[in-house]
Amino acid sequence: MGRRPCCAKEGLNRGIWTAGEDKILIDYIQAHGEGKWRDLPQRAGLKRCGKSCRLRWLNYLRPGIKRGNISMDEEELIIRLHNLLGNRWSLIAGRLPGRTDNEIKNHWNTNLSKKVQDQTHQNPVKLSNESEPQSEMLKEESPPRLETHPVIRTKAIRCTRVILPPPLLDQVASKATSVHNSNSETSSYSSSRQSNLSSDFLANFNIDDLLMSDQAQNLDSCFPPEGEKVDCYPSNFTLPMHDDAGCIRSEGLERWREDDEPFRTNGDFDFNSLASFLDSDDRFDLDE
DNA sequence: AACTAGAACAACCGCCAAAGC
DNA sequence: AGCTTTGGCGGTTGTTCTAGT
Numbered sequence: 001m002g003r004r005p006c007c008a009k010e011g012l013n014r015g016i017w018t019a020g021e022d023k024i025l026i027d028y029i030q031a032h033g034e035g036k037w038r039d040l041p042q043r044a045g046l047k048r049c050g051k052s053c054r055l056r057w058l059n060y061l062r063p064g065i066k067r068g069n070i071s072m073d074e075e076e077l078i079i080r081l082h083n084l085l086g087n088r089w090s091l092i093a094g095r096l097p098g099r100t101d102n103e104i105k106n107h108w109n110t111n112l113s114k115k116v117q118d119q120t121h122q123n124p125v126k127l128s129n130e131s132e133p134q135s136e137m138l139k140e141e142s143p144p145r146l147e148t149h150p151v152i153r154t155k156a157i158r159c160t161r162v163i164l165p166p167p168l169l170d171q172v173a174s175k176a177t178s179v180h181n182s183n184s185e186t187s188s189y190s191s192s193r194q195s196n197l198s199s200d201f202l203a204n205f206n207i208d209d210l211l212m213s214d215q216a217q218n219l220d221s222c223f224p225p226e227g228e229k230v231d232c233y234p235s236n237f238t239l240p241m242h243d244d245a246g247c248i249r250s251e252g253l254e255r256w257r258e259d260d261e262p263f264r265t266n267g268d269f270d271f272n273s274l275a276s277f278l279d280s281d282d283r284f285d286l287d288e
Numbered sequence: 289a290a291c292t293a294g295a296a297c298a299a300c301c302g303c304c305a306a307a308g309c
Numbered sequence: 310a311g312c313t314t315t316g317g318c319g320g321t322t323g324t325t326c327t328a329g330t
Contacts, residue, residue, distance in 0.1 A: 090318060110296055
């Protein structure tokens, strides 16, 4: 017994969309709006799966989509964000106006993964391609804000996660678990940490729960002394949360909240703040 | 000009979480 | 509370394009 398919496959068109199909879809969505994807093909008169319609619209037909010619600036940002977020393409796409998760994923798989792999082999702690002059330039100048295209956001617009380097995750997990058990019904620690060591820098903590807990201060003991750098994959980077200390403390979390940094305690994840954050002096120092 | 291999890109698939009932 | 439906995500596959021989 398999899962029920999203739609009947018989009699449906597959493969590349024709200009006529695109027009029908655009006209229908302009008239009736997005949503109800399962019923949309029938109502619009398309011989396509609803999922296929949704994908076509979100990735290619939607207004504001940029196609092709991913710039060096964008590549640099993708690499940095991938370093932080792993294969969370929708989150990465959310930071690149006009780009879709599918395009970024394809570009990564065909270009950037190899590039990064090569650079990692050449120098394990350097993620930027320093042989290219434009990357040199980026070190001194902030990446331009790309405001002329809307950010393509699909589902991944909420984030209740805290970025932690892998060596600290396990330590924090045990602390956080006790916080969770005694305090919150919503906090949780992602078990994916065990299965995806390289990319999972994110622990599923609800920051408010941690801050409100009497035990939050116990988290301090997980982290290295102030000013001590964290040595971890893929490079040494300094955690940004507490002055120049390179360590996370509960008061650091508190300050982060007050400063309205990217991970807001109301659960919303602000990518513009993240971009500013990446550009700022407090960012993870990926180039060291 | 014809063929081939690899790159690039579009689309599909299965799984999952949230929403609705 | 539990089941169903819907929408979204990331991995993967299939097709087209392009450069090299």
